[in-house]
Amino acid sequence: MVIKGNVFVVTGAARGLGLAFAKDLADFGGRLALVDLDLEGLEKAASVLREQGVEVRCYSANVASEEEVVALFNNVQKDFGQIDGLINNAGITRDAMLVKRTKDDDIVTMSLKDWQQVVDVNLTGTFLCGREAAAHMVRGNRKGVIVNISSICRNGNIGQSNYSATKNGVAALTSTWGKELCRYGIRVGAIAPGYVNTEMVSQIRPDVLGKITALVPLGRLAEPSEIAHTARYIIENDYFSSRTISVDGGFRL
Numbered sequence: 001m002v003i004k005g006n007v008f009v010v011t012g013a014a015r016g017l018g019l020a021f022a023k024d025l026a027d028f029g030g031r032l033a034l035v036d037l038d039l040e041g042l043e044k045a046a047s048v049l050r051e052q053g054v055e056v057r058c059y060s061a062n063v064a065s066e067e068e069v070v071a072l073f074n075n076v077q078k079d080f081g082q083i084d085g086l087i088n089n090a091g092i093t094r095d096a097m098l099v100k101r102t103k104d105d106d107i108v109t110m111s112l113k114d115w116q117q118v119v120d121v122n123l124t125g126t127f128l129c130g131r132e133a134a135a136h137m138v139r140g141n142r143k144g145v146i147v148n149i150s151s152i153c154r155n156g157n158i159g160q161s162n163y164s165a166t167k168n169g170v171a172a173l174t175s176t177w178g179k180e181l182c183r184y185g186i187r188v189g190a191i192a193p194g195y196v197n198t199e200m201v202s203q204i205r206p207d208v209l210g211k212i213t214a215l216v217p218l219g220r221l222a223e224p225s226e227i228a229h230t231a232r233y234i235i236e237n238d239y240f241s242s243r244t245i246s247v248d249g250g251f252r253l
Helices: 014-028 041-049 066-080 114-138 161-184 207-215 222-235
Strands: 007-011 031-035 056-059 087-089 099-101 107-109 144-149 186-193 244-249
Touching: 007 014, 007 066, 007 114, 014 041, 014 222, 031 041, 031 066, 031 161, 031 222, 041 056, 041 087, 087 114, 087 186, 107 161, 114 144, 114 161, 114 186, 144 161, 144 222, 161 186, 222 244
Parallel strands: 007 031, 007 087, 031 056, 087 144, 144 186, 186 244
Antiparallel strands: 099 107
8 A cells, every 4th residue: 555645543643652653654645643532642743743744633532432433433534535544553551460469468459440441442442443444444445454553462471461461352353354354455464562662661660671671682672663664564565464563673472
């Protein structure tokens, strides 16, 4: 797919990887529908992107809400007249051990609330946005591409039962959708990043992050632009579909 002139929806676009995806698409002339709950952050990002001479519109939506996601994609379709691509990036973490014994010999468990919030955003949100994007592409007889964001943690990571389960689910959705949607000319791919130099990773304790970085064969965290480059590869390569690409510096959990 040629990026220039086509319309791409990017969720979680106010910062981090989402903003990196948007910047990269803008560099190649993509028309952008940016989505986030942080509308103020979106507007700041959009003002910078518009300086590159591309069309950018901002939308506030909770990707875990079916009603809001349906309205979101209807509005994007109305505003742009087409939807050609989706980068399904919105995600959260709520880390906790499944069961942990404290120093006082109490037992603390991962709460259902923390489990459900991550499932709602990372997995249900990915499903809802993918479904609505694909529906508009099919209805408009437009070939398109969906890029989902999985994670190195999809194979399991201590303290991340919820996050790991959702990111493995995202990889499974990618394979399933790629097989289902190819008949309509819609490709689906996913990226499984390792640890990336974003605001989310910066919340990890410095000593813990140092130990993680030391385990990466390339000896550093990924830069957001490197992950965005991978998304562009998936978008532009018309023979890529149904697969998840690991971009992790050689690190394996």
